[in-house]
Structure formats: structure tokens, C-alpha cells
Amino acid sequence: MARLILLNKPYGVLSQFTDRGTETARATLSDLIEMPGIYPAGRLDRDSEGLLLLTDDGRLQARIADPKFKLPKTYFVQVEGEPDEAALGLLRTGVMLKDGPTLPALAEQIDAPALWPRDPPIRYRANIPDRWLKLTIREGRNRQVRRMTAAVGLPTLRLVRWSIGDWSLADLPIGEWRIA
Known part of the structure; x- marks a missing residue:
């Protein structure tokens, strides 16, 4: 087994x-x-x-x-900046990366999830806001989530994979x- x-x-x-x-x-x-x-x-x-x-x-x-099996992978992503509907819309329809377009993702802004503290902590800048996204993709390209958020003007500060398929x-x- x-x-x-x-x-x-x-x-x-x-x-x-x-x-x-x-x-x-x-x-x-x-x-x-x-x-x-x-x-x-x-x-x-x-x-x-x-x-x-x-x-x-x-x-x-x-x-x-x-x-090819396209198991959904859900991530909590702390990004630098303020996501707007245009950026979320791009994530939802697919983002053009250097290696081609991504498949559409499920993307929404969320409240900060209850996670463990990161060691070392992320950098904090008082004059630049950060927000959390919940992003679900069905691909697995190299550093894909980071590249997707950067492509819409929201660099990733922290990335936590929460689930793969039914496993969480x-x-x-x-x-x-x-x-x-």
C-alpha cells in the first residue's frame, strides 16, 4: 500500500x-x-x-x-502593494510570462491568514502597504506564483502553499x- x-x-x-x-x-x-x-x-x-x-x-x-493532471494548488500569497480589480482580473484570466501565458487562476484578496511566524520575518516597510491573496493554479511552472504576481505589479513577499487537490x-x- x-x-x-x-x-x-x-x-x-x-x-x-x-x-x-x-x-x-x-x-x-x-x-x-x-x-x-x-x-x-x-x-x-x-x-x-x-x-x-x-x-x-x-x-x-x-x-x-x-x-497534465492539473491538480489545483492553493497558495496564500503576501504581496507588496494594493491589489486592484485590474490586477486580480489579469490573474483570473491568465498572465503572460516569458515562457507563455498561464492558465486562468482563482484569485481573491483575503484577510491575513492565521499562520505561524516566518523565520526570518519578511521585510517590513512602513510606507509600502502589503496585502494577502488566495491564489489557486492548475499548473506548476518554476516559481510561477511569484512570476504571476510580479507580472501584475504585486511582488511576492511570502508564499505559503496551503493545499494540493484534496490534501491540505x-x-x-x-x-x-x-x-x-
Whole structure:
């Protein structure tokens, strides 16, 4: 029987079990979970937080990670600036990026979600407002959400993936995991 693990990945942790990239060791999944034979089903950037799914089933891994299955991924995104209806409208109809147009997203401005504090905290600038968006996409391009918000004039300050398909962080604490 396939194992599926839900992990609340902290900021600064690589979505892999080893770090081959630099001379100084960076935090990896092996710092959070010791379970042989599991692999991430998709990626979450080092500077992003939230839900990462891991499994020991290659077909399930492919189904979760492969964009052709178009599993919805919902993110809470703290952006710099004031979203207006024009910016939200662009996100909802699709944004033109360097690698082509995105699929339409579900996008709405929300109140700040009840999340754990980020370590390190985001930069704060008294004279520049920030707001939260809830953004749901059905693709998985490299740094897509960050590129989408930047394309509409709203640079991302904090990015938290809340759900993938029917799997959600719910009450899973940062750095912790559970079997689905």
C-alpha cells in the first residue's frame, strides 16, 4: 500500500533529501523526516513554505506532480502593494510570462491568514502597504506564483502553499508531517 506524507515545509528548506549545490550545507527534507523510500511529489522553492507531499509510490508521485493532471494548488500569497480589480482580473484570466501565458487562476484578496511566524520575518516597510491573496493554479511552472504576481505589479513577499487537490495543511504545524 502506498504511503502519502503531508509535510509543512518551513522557509529555507530545500525540497530534496540531499544538498549538492553549495559548500555550506543547507537544510533539506532529511532534517525534518526520516523515512526511507519516500520522495517529494513536486517541488516547493527554498524560499516558499507550506504543503509538500511525499510518497513511496512512483505512479502517485507522477500523478500529483505532472501538470497534465492539473491538480489545483492553493497558495496564500503576501504581496507588496494594493491589489486592484485590474490586477486580480489579469490573474483570473491568465498572465503572460516569458515562457507563455498561464492558465486562468482563482484569485481573491483575503484577510491575513492565521499562520505561524516566518523565520526570518519578511521585510517590513512602513510606507509600502502589503496585502494577502488566495491564489489557486492548475499548473506548476518554476516559481510561477511569484512570476504571476510580479507580472501584475504585486511582488511576492511570502508564499505559503496551503493545499494540493484534496490534501491540505489544516492544523499541521510548521516543520511537522503526518501520514495522509
